[in-house]
Amino acid sequence: MAAKTAAAVEKKEPTDSADTSVQSDKQTLLAVLQFLKKHNLKDTEDLLKQEAKVSDDDLKTEEDKKSEVSQALAVYKSDDDPSLYEDLYRNLKNFIDSCLDVHKVELSTILYPVFVHMYLELVYNGHEWNAWEFYSKFWQDQEEHRHPDLAILSSVRKRDHMDKNPMLSSFRSSAFILRMSRDSYTHLKRHLQEKRLSPLLTIIQDHLFIDVFDGVPRTQQQIQATGGALLGEVDKDANKAKVYYGLLKEPELNIPLEEEEEGQEGEEKPKKKKSKKDPLLMKKSKNDPNAPQPTRIPLPELKDQDKVEKTRAFREAMRRAKLDHSHMPSVCFYTFLNVYQGVTSVDISDDSSLLAAGFADGPIKVWTLTPGKLRAMKSPDDLEMIDKEADDVMERIFDDRTASDNKVLTGHSGAVYATSIGPHREHLLSCSEDGTIRLWSLHIWSNLVCYKGHNFPVWDVCFSPHGYYFASVGHDRTARVWATDHYQPLRIFAGHLADVDCCQFHPNSNYVATGSSDKTVRLWDMLTGSCVRIMAGHQGTVHCLKFSPDGRYLAAGGADCLVMLWDLSTGTAVAQMRGHTLTVYALCFSRDGTILASGGLDNSLKVWDIQKVLAEQDTEADTTVPSNISVNDSPSLLLATFSTKHTTVLGLHFTRRNLLLGCGPYSPPPAPVTPS
Amino acid sequence: MASEKESRFPSVLSSESIRVIGETIGVSGLADEAASFLAEDISYRLKLLVQEAEKLKQHGKRRKLLCSDMDAALQMKNVEPVYGHTNKDGFVPFRHASGGGREIFFTDEKEVDLQTVLTEQSSKLPIDVSIKAHWLSIDGVQPSLPENPPPASKDLQKQEILDTTLKASTARLHKRAHPEVGKHKHHHHHKHKDTVKLKNLTTHELSVEQQYYYKEITESCVGPDELKRSEALQSLQQDPGLHQMLPRFIAFASEGVKINVVQNNLALLIYLMRMVKSLLDNQTIYLDKYLHDLLPTVMTCVVSRQLCLRPDMDNHWALRDFAARLVAQICRNYSNNTNNVQARVTKKFSKAIQSETAALATQYGAIAGLGELGPEVIKSCLLPYICMLGDRIKSANEGSALNSIDKIAAEHIKKQLMKYLPNVLKSFHNSTETVDEFNVAYGYLGHMMYSMFLQKEKNLTSSTSSVHTLATPRSLQLTQRPAQIVIQQPPSTPGAASSSFLSGTSSLAPVTPRPLSSLPSLPSTPTGVSAQKFVIVSQARPSTPAATSLTSTSVMKLVSQPPTPITPTNSITTSQKFVVIQGGPKSDETSSSTIRTNIVTGMSLPSSIQPPTSTTSNITGKESL
Incomplete structure (x- = not known):
């Protein structure tokens, strides 16, 4: 019972707006008090009340809130004639059709929310039959990407259904946000007032938030690039906070780079390298004004091993292939064969040496992509005998008898929806349908920690680029940030209106981006726990995210087959890339950020020209006026398409030398089924 | 009331099913109102469940909803899942049964005899998951590997031809992908012929492997080794990746025919025609773009005046027959309203038949060509000219005895007519007609036609074996x-001394x-x-x-x-x-x-x-x- 109450509270939380972390604490407290009261635990209740300094008034308001559902729904109460709605809606439609073309596009965005709320009003007042007639007459007029939402809407046919429906609760609790130019708005207002269309006016006043801006009306394409989310567009104030998108200053490496290289390479090469390398190092050591303070988020200290790793990464980066529209990448594709249960997730380690795949029946399999085998650590007794002072101690601790090409990690009881290999290749994180996140050791090949907290399927998990922290998102509509040594989350980000489907750490570890089924992408600040960016524009569930290497841009792909690119400095969409025919599941920027690769369910891998997007981006434009924002959706951004043979592209990864690795399961088309 | 509701809302369970379900768990005599209320509520809950299952499908990276998704969705709602349903082949075979006023859906479950299971050989263990690496692209170019799909699917090739805008855009893309190549190519074009630039936007760069393949195939196709040739032909017929090399192969065939017709090199013409046939048989390529080259090439081999050095001895008739079949195949596969291939081909053949001056060999080819196009064409384009043909055959037979070439040709034409006509005649005449009527209608050949017709009739009456119906011209x-x-x-026989250059x-x-x-x-x-x-x-x-x-x-x-x-x-x-x-x-x-x-x-x-x-x-x- 207690669990149920808690769950109810948790469920309610996310529906409220983002800045409720304080409030939610109080709510939890009140919920506990209520629970105590219900079970007649009077003494404990009083004690808690005293301790928490909660007055009875607070409790009362909470009790009122309990009936919040009926209250909130009551806004739909109206005594209007049900048959009137149809005429009203048609009237509005005709008015918009008769408008000038410049206004038509902006005004037509109002139709969808009006349609939804009219339907709900009809249902609430018990006019089932009218509601259904109204729905079936106009649902096809709505934009195609709204149809899945409408299907949910149409399943609601009774007042009883309305209270627990997750989608409706978001419609109820927040206003649908629209933006339009002042001209269009006055146009609409005049029409509504002239005709005295009172119910329509009430709906627009109660459930819609129209953000009026001074400027030219926007075009169809501009509206499309920002609308589409469950609740329309993003409030203009949501993206005002400053985001420190710059990269952290690279720590000074004690290991001399040049010497090592000279030892390895011949005599001539280092000279050439030097000139090439210098800008690379310069850039890193320069202080980026957009970078956060290095101590803004406490990061784990670098170990000697990490420094060696970083040196190696630098050296590899120097041999990086140049990629742009005239230098196309080479793609090495890893195909999973004999997959009976289905691969549900893949991840490739940053140094491209390990490939981890999660399967639908629970196991995780790790392959090595280099000639080096995977080995397990020796048993404690054997480790005792090792000379710990030896130089090759890291080599000695492994047992050669356990060497193999791949290792299996078993532990999850449901499909593994994401795997993430830590930056040091010591740990692997996985999340599953069973509601848990597990941390695995890649040294002893067994489970170390099981993080419980989501309770519902966890859709994605992602290590911070600096290790130690990780983020997870799930069906419970929250994103959580954890530290590997804490069994409870450090942060819970609530605000998405539906399942949160993917997450990604910013390269500077200060932010976490999440994509959701409410069709928005949000950026959360690790330090404050607040939502600093909301980006709408996708028209379907967002399934993958990727930050550009310089940290300024965020790419997202999803069920609407779109790949979008956002500028985090302003929170505006920069590019919209169309080309995929089915859900996009994988994205990856080249190491120099010039091109973006995307892949998905349509068995193809596409390469996009980001360099061109950035070159054509109008950085001078005043982004406070929505009609000034231009979104690049030219088809010429698509550089190439590589189709696979019935292989879904689930994972993409650029090696440090800019070789593109892709992977996915081979799934031959099923033989046509002949029902007997 | 229930029925009224059902008519109002689609996709709602019928209250009848609710009642049946209720009975299975011991609730009988459910009131109408209760049942219909339950039906609506359950439909609503089911829809919510399907939405959850849909999410699981998306995260499982699948295109198909599985039974296990529904199970997991139930679990998410804290409901015990329905165990035991699996959709191995992608569908759950719900069966429908009705009787006694009841309608029930159930899954068919077969009884399994344990004895047979035990005695059966144990099934193979599944192979473990493995990964296989291959190059999907090398510097932006997709190599032709068995792991990669064929460069251009037939549909795509078709689309490319029909949609000019697409063609332009792909060409542009292609050019951008290989700017150096494109530049080089253009430069090349400017230098030599300016007109080509307008037509040819796509570059057909062949990789070294492709060039090698092209060399091997063409050499084997016309070379002396029969085994190699059949291998080469088979490759042409089956290889899915020929799209890029197609222009070269077509050019090879058409140029080869041009030269060898002049030189009367029958053997090479035959080899080239076999090559064309293999290309036509290849299911992955779309030849529409090359018909302007291909058709004249093949037609030449049908109607050319002379195809071999000694027309009286060499069997160029076979080549004509074979090429005629190719023409028919092209017509069947590629004729459409825009290119009108069949009409144009038919016109050409008809012209040859109507011509007074055409060589008999040419007319033979034209007959073969028309014959292969089917009975309708024969009826409208061949039958009316039988008289004319008859006259020519007559004059060839009765002409100077020295002209053996014409005589042989005349015989062949007769045989050819015998091959194609009977079935058409059958539908054209009835058995009551006499020889005289045939003579009037067909002149010199009337007699032959009549006997042919009679035999056909007899065959039909004497036996109904499928053999006759199968002996259609096409087969x-x-x-x-x-x-x-x-x-x-x-x-x-003269054939014994068959052409020395061949033997x-x-x-x-x-x-x-x-x-x-x-x-x-x-x-x-x-x-x-x-x-x-x-x-x-x-x-x-x-x-x-x-x-x-x-x-x-x-x-x-x-x-x-x-x-x-x-x-x-x-x-x-x-x-x-x-x-x-x-x-x-x-x-x-x-x-x-x-x-x-x-x-x-x-x-x-x-x-x-x-x-x-x-x-x-x-x-x-x-x-x-």
Whole structure:
């Protein structure tokens, strides 16, 4: 019972707006008090009340809130004639059709929310039959990407259904946000007032938030690039906070780079390298004004091993292939064969040496992509005998008898929806349908920690680029940030209106981006726990995210087959890339950020020209006026398409030398089924 | 009330099913109102469940919703899942049963006999998951590997032709992908011919491997090694990645024909036609773009005045037949309202037939060409000109005895007419008509036509065997065989001294001509042709030792051929399976009507070898007709 109450509270939380972390604490407290009261635990209740300094008034308001559902729904109460709605809606439609073309596009965005709320009003007042007639007459007029939402809407046919429906609760609790130019708005207002269309006016006043801006009306394409989310567009104030998108200053490496290289390479090469390398190092050591303070988020200290790793990464980066529209990448594709249960997730380690795949029946399999085998650590007794002072101690601790090409990690009881290999290749994180996140050791090949907290399927998990922290998102509509040594989350980000489907750490570890089924992408600040960016524009569930290497841009792909690119400095969409025919599941920027690769369910891998997007981006434009924002959706951004043979592209990864690795399961088309 | 509701809202469970479900858990006598209320509520909950399951499907990276998704969705809602349902093959076979006023859906479960399970051999263990690496792209170019899909699917090629805007855009893309290549190419074009630039936007760069492949294939196709040739032809027929090299292959064929027609090199023409056939049979390429090159090339081989050095001896007739079939195949596959290929081809052939001055060989080819296009074409384009043809044959036969070439041609035309006409005649005339009527209608050939017609009628009445219906003109193409196997040429016939340039190399043997005059001495088989099965009724045949050995190898080929994949479209047109049916001694009528099928072609398509099997028919008798 207690669990149920808690769950109810948790469920309610996310529906409220983002800045409720304080409030939610109080709510939890009140919920506990209520629970105590219900079970007649009077003494404990009083004690808690005293301790928490909660007055009875607070409790009362909470009790009122309990009936919040009926209250909130009551806004739909109206005594209007049900048959009137149809005429009203048609009237509005005709008015918009008769408008000038410049206004038509902006005004037509109002139709969808009006349609939804009219339907709900009809249902609430018990006019089932009218509601259904109204729905079936106009649902096809709505934009195609709204149809899945409408299907949910149409399943609601009774007042009883309305209270627990997750989608409706978001419609109820927040206003649908629209933006339009002042001209269009006055146009609409005049029409509504002239005709005295009172119910329509009430709906627009109660459930819609129209953000009026001074400027030219926007075009169809501009509206499309920002609308589409469950609740329309993003409030203009949501993206005002400053985001420190710059990269952290690279720590000074004690290991001399040049010497090592000279030892390895011949005599001539280092000279050439030097000139090439210098800008690379310069850039890193320069202080980026957009970078956060290095101590803004406490990061784990670098170990000697990490420094060696970083040196190696630098050296590899120097041999990086140049990629742009005239230098196309080479793609090495890893195909999973004999997959009976289905691969549900893949991840490739940053140094491209390990490939981890999660399967639908629970196991995780790790392959090595280099000639080096995977080995397990020796048993404690054997480790005792090792000379710990030896130089090759890291080599000695492994047992050669356990060497193999791949290792299996078993532990999850449901499909593994994401795997993430830590930056040091010591740990692997996985999340599953069973509601848990597990941390695995890649040294002893067994489970170390099981993080419980989501309770519902966890859709994605992602290590911070600096290790130690990780983020997870799930069906419970929250994103959580954890530290590997804490069994409870450090942060819970609530605000998405539906399942949160993917997450990604910013390269500077200060932010976490999440994509959701409410069709928005949000950026959360690790330090404050607040939502600093909301980006709408996708028209379907967002399934993958990727930050550009310089940290300024965020790419997202999803069920609407779109790949979008956002500028985090302003929170505006920069590019919209169309080309995929089915859900996009994988994205990856080249190491120099010039091109973006995307892949998905349509068995193809596409390469996009980001360099061109950035070159054509109008950085001078005043982004406070929505009609000034231009979104690049030219088809010429698509550089190439590589189709696979019935292989879904689930994972993409650029090696440090800019070789593109892709992977996915081979799934031959099923033989046509002949029902007997 | 319930029924009223159901009519109002689609996709709501019927209250009847609710009642049935209720009974299964012991709740009987559910009130109407309760049932309909439950039905609506349950439908709503089910929809919510499906939405959850949909999410699981998306995160499982699948395109199909599985039963396990529904189970997991139930679990997410804290409900015990329904165990036991699996959709192995992608669908759950719900069965419907009704009776006693009840309608029930259930899943069919078979009873399993444990004994048989135990005694059965244990099934194979599944193979473990493994990864395989391959190059999806090298510097932006997708290499032709078995792991990669063919460069351009047939649909895409088709689209490219139909949609000009797409073509331009892909060309642009292509150019951007290889700017250096594109630049180079353009530079090249500017230098030489400015006009090409307008037409040719796509660059056809071949990789080194492709160039090597092209060289190998073309050399094998026209080279002396028969084994290599059949391999090369098979590759052309089956390789999915030829799209890029297609222009070269087509150019090779058309240029080759141009040269070899002038030089009258029959063997090479045949090789080239076989190459074209293989390309036509390849299911992954779309040749529409190349028809302007391809059709004239093939047509040349049908109607050219002269195709070989000695028209009186060499069997160029077979080449004409073969090419005519190719023309028909092209028409069937590529004719549409825009290009009107069939109409244009028909017009060309008709012109040749109507012409007074055309060579008889040309007219022979035209007859073959029209004949292959089907009975409708024969009826409208060939029958009206039988009189004219008759006159020409008459003049050839009655003309100076020295002109043997014309005489042979005339005989061949007669045979050709016999091959195509009977079926058409059957639908055109009725049995009451007399010889005179035929003579009036068809002039010189009236008599022959009448006997043909009569035989056809007799065949129909005497037997209803499928053999006759199968002996349609179209199926004739299947009865080719290598001449050297079939013919034991008596030393006296002119064919024995068959063209020296062909017999010089043993590999060129397939084109050994078989003049008509050798027919009477032949053991021959009345054959019927079926596109279904591959039955060979072979008998010991009187033949020279050399011929026997050759035959046996041919049969081997026959046996080895069937595995080649034949898709439905081409099995109609060029099915390679046939039945050799042994004609009984009584079936004189049969044999004479089907003897037409026995015209030996000089081409040995590996699959269509038909050894002679019995010695029944009386050919001399027929020829006297």
